[in-house]
Amino acid sequence: MPELDLNSDVVTLTAAVCDIESVSHHESDLADAVEAALRALPHLEVVRDGNAVIARTDLGRAERVVLAGHLDTVPLTDPPNLPVRRENGMLVGRGTTDMKGGVAVQLRLAATLTEPTRDVTYVFYDAEEVEDVHNGLRRLGETRPELLGADFAVLLEPTDGGIEGGCKGTLRVDVRAEGVAAHSARPWNGRNAIHAAGDILARLSAYETRTARVDGLDYHEALNAVGISGGIAGNVIPDACTVTVNYRFAPDRSGEEALAHVREVFEGYDVVLGDTADGARPGLDRPAAQAFVAALGLPVTAKEGWTDVARFSTLGVPAVNFGPGDPNLAHTDDERCAEQQIIDAEAALRRWLDGDH
Template sequence: MPSPTAPSASSPPATLDLTADVVTLTAAVCDLASVSHEEGPLADAVEAALRPLTHLTVTRHGNTVVARTDLGRAERVLLAGHLDTVPLTDPPNLPTTRRGEGAHEVLVGRGSVDMKGGVAVQLRLAHDLVEPNRDVTYVLYEAEEVDGEFNGLAHLAADDPAVLAADFAVLLEPTDGAVEGGCKGTLRVDVEVPGVAAHSARPWNGDNAIHGAAAVLGRLVAYDARTVHVDGLDYHEALQAVGITGGIAGNVIPDRCTVTVNYRYAPDKSPEQAAAHVVEVFDGFAVTVRDNAPGARPGLDRPAAQAFVEALGVPVGPKEGWTDVARFSALDVPAVNFGPGDPNLAHTDDEHCPVHQYVDAEAALRRWLA
């Protein structure tokens, strides 16, 4: 079996034409299926397309490809996007198709939203911008759609963080053509409610832990979530129950109930502060932190970020979810999300994107970098 970073010996490697228009290139990138852990052929094609460009230094890290200019500019910016997608449908939603016409034309297929349009925009810029007004690092990475231990961006941050050094970063995740600054942190905890087991015919001999969970749920219902102003953007926090478990049989009063709670917190908080806040909310109950991913400040007060927003001239708002911009924040690199595609259509069977959004995203980034 061939290695995951090498094309099959039985078929020629796929090629990408970086001189093609961005819509055609997006379709070509999508049609190279690259479900997580199967990005090898697409990474090969990306590397092969970028290697001949003499204005770029190209390196390969597993199935992550990095290309960079080294012109000695006063600023370095970084554009990043992941190569992988979630699994295809059955029957497969590839190859891509187009439907509609004019302003209503869309590209349909896996990756058309999340996020091969952003990849194609990067490739077009990398090909065309021989002398950008800022030095640019392009990062096309593997395994974003699966557990973080496989994430190519995380591996770079851990193994060679200098590769990601920049004054500002743009993650080309789908944002419907707007700029979404930073991201919120996400914390998941288990809140344990104790009880005493008994036969359900004689409940007075026990203490029903599921009934006791009403106190936990009551605190959630009464919770007044903050709206937090960070670097010019308003982030809406949220504290929500996302799961509840308890009981061992249909005739037993449960002696334990667990309420799983997710806290989406503004990027003004550290993970430790977020955890302390949740523990305070559920004072009197045992709270176990299951995972805690920090948010990212948008850094819109920094000159590089301000120049980006001014050049693009598109709406700016907060990223209310969590994305890999948090990995840049951990390296003290302010970052925003900006890319073609409606995120509400990501991962859907009918994943599709208006083709003008690919064109508009490329044009906007050219205004900034050219």
């Protein structure tokens, strides 16, 4: 079984974590190595759940915080972009940005912070890069929510070293325009559903987006057509046309409220929900969050996309995104991460969790 030396520096540890291949659904070798390394630390309680590993301090502190990151990566390139190599201050290879730099930071802190100022739960989970039904953090939230309970959480996804608070929710619907089929040579015998869909597109074009201020951060909503389909043949007037619409909504709205709003926008049309995921409030009014921002000394911006911080929000735990790596380099063939960002991320979180020692 591969072994991880948690006494090595965080950059060397990142390379070692990356070199244990862990493409989604094949995380067992890395999960085994993480579990073995953490079980050797007497100050931690360790739980294994599938290919997720959870380690916790139990010092009776007034607050508990979570540091979380996923173990899996997208598939390797051909030829494989592993093992990791070091070039001009960068670690180059699969997983360096998304997100094994963050995982290595968690492991270093778990090993070296024996008496943090807050109790800490370290969560290493599986299957983030594939369909939501397989997501290990989702599984834990549904089957072992007590393991994720906390006052505040940090997801160490790559943020280029910045802090991104909470996240927006996302919703997808199909808006259907009805028509009457006819031969295209005699269109007056029918009603063209694609033409009728012009009103749906016009409503989208005229829609005025909302900017919502939530816990001190501005979230910019968006409502857009992301697909359109209709017609069965080149000589048939289509009797149906479907416009697929994506709504990115601020975390002051629930998924139900977001759907009700979209139905209002498209009143008179059949609106069918495809999928939805609530956003997450950043919780910057919480003491642990305020201490986090103060310790890092970085500005906080709203997370305009959706991330797994929303899973913590579902459990009543506010969360932010903070981790090493430029997200624009995630999943690329030449994925790479600046070594200094990994070092700085470890130092920043250490200031937060060990500031009084």
